[in-house]
Amino acid sequence: MSLEGGAEPGVALSTRGLRRTFGDLVAVDGIDLEVPRGALYGFLGPNGAGKSTTIKCLTGLLRPSAGEIRILGMDPAAQPVEVKKKVGVMPEDLALFDRLTGAETLSFVGQVHGIAKETIQRRTEELLALMDLAGARDALIADYSHGMRKKISLAAALLPGPRLLFLDEPFEGIDAVASRQIKDLLASFTRGGGTIFLTSHILEIVERLSDHIGIIHKGRLVAQGPVEELRTGARLGKTLEEIFLEIVGASSAPTATLDWLGGP
Amino acid sequence: MIRTLRALVWLRWRLLYNGLRSGRKRGKLETISRAAEIVLPILLMLMLVPMAIGSGVLGFLSGWWLAQGVGPGGKETSLMAVMFLTRLALGAFLVMVVVLPLIRSVRGVGGSMSRLLLLPIPRAALHLGDLLSVFADPGIAVALPLTVSIAAGLVAGGRFVGALIALAAAVAIIAVCAAAGSITSSLLHLAFRNRRAAEWITLFATLGLSYSGLVWMFFVDGGQKNDGHIDVNLHGSGVLETPTWSAILPSELWARVVILAGSGRAAGALLSLLALCGVALAVLAVSGRLYARVLETPAISGGRRSGGAHGVRLWHIPGLSPAASAVAVTQVRTLLRTVRGRIAVWFLPLPMLAVGFMLRRDHPEFAESTAYASPGLLLAALGLPITFISLQMVHLNQFATDAAGLSLQFLAPISDRDLVLGKAAGGGFLVALALLLFGAVGLIAGPGPLGWMWICLPLAALSCWALYAPLAGFLSAVFPKTADLSRIGKGGNPHGLAGLFGFIAIPLGYLPAALIVLIAGMLLGMPLLAVGLLVLWCAAALGIGSLLLRVTAKALAERRETIALVAQGR
Numbered sequence: 001m002s003l004e005g006g007a008e009p010g011v012a013l014s015t016r017g018l019r020r021t022f023g024d025l026v027a028v029d030g031i032d033l034e035v036p037r038g039a040l041y042g043f044l045g046p047n048g049a050g051k052s053t054t055i056k057c058l059t060g061l062l063r064p065s066a067g068e069i070r071i072l073g074m075d076p077a078a079q080p081v082e083v084k085k086k087v088g089v090m091p092e093d094l095a096l097f098d099r100l101t102g103a104e105t106l107s108f109v110g111q112v113h114g115i116a117k118e119t120i121q122r123r124t125e126e127l128l129a130l131m132d133l134a135g136a137r138d139a140l141i142a143d144y145s146h147g148m149r150k151k152i153s154l155a156a157a158l159l160p161g162p163r164l165l166f167l168d169e170p171f172e173g174i175d176a177v178a179s180r181q182i183k184d185l186l187a188s189f190t191r192g193g194g195t196i197f198l199t200s201h202i203l204e205i206v207e208r209l210s211d212h213i214g215i216i217h218k219g220r221l222v223a224q225g226p227v228e229e230l231r232t233g234a235r236l237g238k239t240l241e242e243i244f245l246e247i248v249g250a251s252s253a254p255t256a257t258l259d260w261l262g263g264p
Numbered sequence: 265m266i267r268t269l270r271a272l273v274w275l276r277w278r279l280l281y282n283g284l285r286s287g288r289k290r291g292k293l294e295t296i297s298r299a300a301e302i303v304l305p306i307l308l309m310l311m312l313v314p315m316a317i318g319s320g321v322l323g324f325l326s327g328w329w330l331a332q333g334v335g336p337g338g339k340e341t342s343l344m345a346v347m348f349l350t351r352l353a354l355g356a357f358l359v360m361v362v363v364l365p366l367i368r369s370v371r372g373v374g375g376s377m378s379r380l381l382l383l384p385i386p387r388a389a390l391h392l393g394d395l396l397s398v399f400a401d402p403g404i405a406v407a408l409p410l411t412v413s414i415a416a417g418l419v420a421g422g423r424f425v426g427a428l429i430a431l432a433a434a435v436a437i438i439a440v441c442a443a444a445g446s447i448t449s450s451l452l453h454l455a456f457r458n459r460r461a462a463e464w465i466t467l468f469a470t471l472g473l474s475y476s477g478l479v480w481m482f483f484v485d486g487g488q489k490n491d492g493h494i495d496v497n498l499h500g501s502g503v504l505e506t507p508t509w510s511a512i513l514p515s516e517l518w519a520r521v522v523i524l525a526g527s528g529r530a531a532g533a534l535l536s537l538l539a540l541c542g543v544a545l546a547v548l549a550v551s552g553r554l555y556a557r558v559l560e561t562p563a564i565s566g567g568r569r570s571g572g573a574h575g576v577r578l579w580h581i582p583g584l585s586p587a588a589s590a591v592a593v594t595q596v597r598t599l600l601r602t603v604r605g606r607i608a609v610w611f612l613p614l615p616m617l618a619v620g621f622m623l624r625r626d627h628p629e630f631a632e633s634t635a636y637a638s639p640g641l642l643l644a645a646l647g648l649p650i651t652f653i654s655l656q657m658v659h660l661n662q663f664a665t666d667a668a669g670l671s672l673q674f675l676a677p678i679s680d681r682d683l684v685l686g687k688a689a690g691g692g693f694l695v696a697l698a699l700l701l702f703g704a705v706g707l708i709a710g711p712g713p714l715g716w717m718w719i720c721l722p723l724a725a726l727s728c729w730a731l732y733a734p735l736a737g738f739l740s741a742v743f744p745k746t747a748d749l750s751r752i753g754k755g756g757n758p759h760g761l762a763g764l765f766g767f768i769a770i771p772l773g774y775l776p777a778a779l780i781v782l783i784a785g786m787l788l789g790m791p792l793l794a795v796g797l798l799v800l801w802c803a804a805a806l807g808i809g810s811l812l813l814r815v816t817a818k819a820l821a822e823r824r825e826t827i828a829l830v831a832q833g834r
Contacts, residue, residue: 061674062825084677093832097669099598105672107576111590112676117578124576140601142459156672 011070012037012164012195013058018067020053027053029219030067035212040186040196042210042227044203046248050219051199052092052168058197059089059166072163085113088162090170094153098142102133102152105141106159113160120159127155130185132178146173154182158189165189167198171205183209207240217248265392268385272393312405319353320409326350327417327430330526347523350410355515357407358441391446391555395548398445411437411518418526426525429533433521436537436544440514443544443551450554463750466603471611514543581689587678591686596693598669599658602749604756608654609694613701616643616650620709638712640705641721647702648725651695652732652770657749658694659736660758660766662687663820663827664744670831674824680817687740688733688813699725716791717781723798724777730805732766732773734812739765741819744830776801 013035020028028050035041045051056062058069060076060083069076076083089095096105103124110120128134131151141149150173157165165186171179186196186209200206206213213230215223223230223243230243238246329343399405411434418427456462517540524533581589599605620643658665666673673683699722743759750756757763777798785794820827 059675061671061828081677081679084675089675091671091675093668093671095668095671095675097594097598097672098667099601100594100669101576103576104594104597107578108590108594109672109676111578111580112587112673112678114586114677120578121576140459 010036012039012072013041013197014070015058016068018054018057018069019065020050020057020062021065026219028057028064028216031216031219031221033214033221034224035195035197037195038190038193039212040190040198040210041212041214042206043197043199043214043216044206044244045199045216049216049248051216054216055089055091055166055168055197055199059087059091060084061091085160086163087166088157088160088164089166090150090153090157090168091166092168094149096141096149096153096156099140101138101140102128102144102148102155103137105152105156109156109159115160123159123161127159130181131155132181147175147178150174151178158185163194165194165196165198167196169200170198171200171202179205203239203241203244213240215244215247222247265386265389268389269393269396272389272397276397315406316409319406320413322346322350322353323410323413324417324420327414327419327427327522327526328421329417330414330523331418331421331423331426333527347519350414351515351519353410354407354437354518355513357410358444358513358515387556387559390559391552394446394449394555395439395442395551398442407441408438414522421526423526423528425530426528426533429525429530429537430522433518433525433537433540436540437514437518439544440540440547443547446551447547447554450551450558453558454554463603466750467606471607514540514547517543584685584689585682587676588682588686588689591673591678591683592690592693594669595658595662595687595690598666599690599694599749604657604749605694608651608657609698610701612650612654612698613647613705616646616702617705617708619643620705624709638710640707640709641712641717642706643709644699644703644706644718644721647699647706648721648728648774649770651698651702651725652728652773653767655691655694655698656763656766657747657756657758659691659732660739660743660762661745661747662691662737662740664740664831665747665749667748667831667833670828674828680821681814684734684737684813684816684820687737688809691733691736692729695725695729696722716785716795719795720777720781720785720798723795723802724774724781727777727798727802727805728770728773730802730809731812732769734809734816735769736766737813737816738819741816741823741827744823744827746830746833776805 011034013033015031015033017030017032018028019026019030031050031054033054043051043054053062057064058071058076060080063077071083072086074083097108100108106124106127107120110123115123125134128137131154133148133151133155136144136148141152144152150170154167154170157167167186170182174182183205186198190196198206198210207227210227212225213223213227214221227240230240231238326346329346334343399408412431415427415431415434418424418430452465455465517536521533521536521540524530524536579589579593580586581592584592600609620639624639652659663670678686703718703721739762740758743762745757745759745762747756747758758766780797780801781794784797785791
């Protein structure tokens, strides 16, 4: 696959040799991602593997040290504003103004995307109702709980109607009802042709939702492909958790005994 | 219990030490900035040592003179003067014990107790630890030698029984100090549970502490002058006398015990000691109850506004793109919801109003307009630099003060130019708002007949802002600093170097406008020419500013990653 002159029509996101270093530390070490359009791509990896750094590079928050990125056929380094118009992001830190209300946050996002006022207002009401935040629409984000912050951040990512969604740990700190709503929402988003790139530590959810998976370990992409493909072959019949532990080498890690635990 | 207290002392020390240690460094500038932060507290600690020694010497001499029955120079009146000084010092320390936790909370220092509550520590030990932590306050560290050394002075003077009573009184007054400090901390903890209440307390405490210096002006009898000296009317309070009501103050009770014990009247001293111990026990009991209340509900939750159904006003600033306009509106909205923003914009003209009132009352000749100035015009003109200086915390750190909100802007389809333009427009609106209030204050104080000068004020501000805004944006990009504008103190200030350059830029920015007014308006006596030239200069400054904003946008593009990290406090 060549990244020259635009990505393939069926590919929403691709990278070639993406690398990011912080001084001597290589956080992302030449990864080649390929996310098909309409896919829900689960990006997995242990803590410190480079997931968040990769997402930050893909969303323009960090500049790659080397490599190429194509998002929806565009180069984000050359056309940052055009790319951002078609992308929604729920980042690790949720990226919210503490001193704006929930409704103001959504309005701000709508305005910077150049959406008409009436559309912003309609979408704001719909999203607040969907996220069960209508009762807290005029409360400052500073007064929101962690779960409410997650939901308003997701609503902000969805409001412009993006074609590609980046979600960093969307299910962490969310209650069961909201989690179910979000899963339904994401499924409907991909059915409509949208693409989702998400990271999560909850492997059961990723296994159930994702159709494609990439596993990053120590900055390198160690596995990538459709979930079914990963399950077949040598890993036949294994769960995603077993596959993940096998790939990142955790299954063979020595288990500490901690004899003093559970003693009298 | 001892092990727990030792662990708590160690915890306090480590929190202090680690607070001074440098975190992740991102450059030499940050290293210098951190070094300055470390040196200042060390200097303050060093300054406390002679103060503590002085307080101990004062206490010892007071005790010794008390035992002799005469003061310095062998006079009884001088003994009373010394004792008055000692009482005053202790009273001041007691006030300090109550005020210090307030200042600390306002500045945002203080830790969470959740971790301590999860550990197997008896509540009584936690309370004792809280009481003892009061002694880490500098004021108490100075007060302690004063009370204890009086007993030593009495021993030196041969009053052994009196010394014992004085020592007991010292323990009681120290217990009162500790409990009073703990009560203030607990009350603040309970109040700060609610974000909005915490912010209002911070706002009023800051205004109260800042403007208390103006209060004395209202008691100055400016009408009577005595050889150039102003008489302060203290309404009859004698030099060595204290009001009757003050007898119930713990510091006065303590003084009574010490004076009676020192003069050999043990029975009276014991009676007063009993009263002081009663007060100490009562204050300790209140402190214990409040502390228990704090422990029972440690989690801090914010007050939430009830959900109304009113929509959000979507403002659009003419001449700006939707993105830049949204950035500007958000800048104004968020700043006016912070404590420092509210103070800088809404409350800053108040002292000017007070000054205007004083000038009109005490100097009627000043209230008369001259050929070139009226009192109102001067007050409004003072607003020009003051507004810029007071809003430096946001102008010179305009990106990092957005904290996580900055990521939202970086993720949004906003070009760097639109971002700096939006910030400049938002900052300009804030300056205009504050200047309008200064103008209103000036008009109340007396507008005078100089209409053309009033037109010059907003033009001068506009021309200065046009040049200052790109520089402020540039400095914010080069010297970002983690800041919380709802806290008072260094935590909300911009980077020191940004502050320095920004401060120098303000008079330079106003200089051309000032020269135009001075030469064309005053020296040549052609006000219309002055206004016309100012309009032209404004247009030129806006053109130059527009070009400079491109440089700012480039600096922002280069520094995005660092600013985002700093904004998140990393």
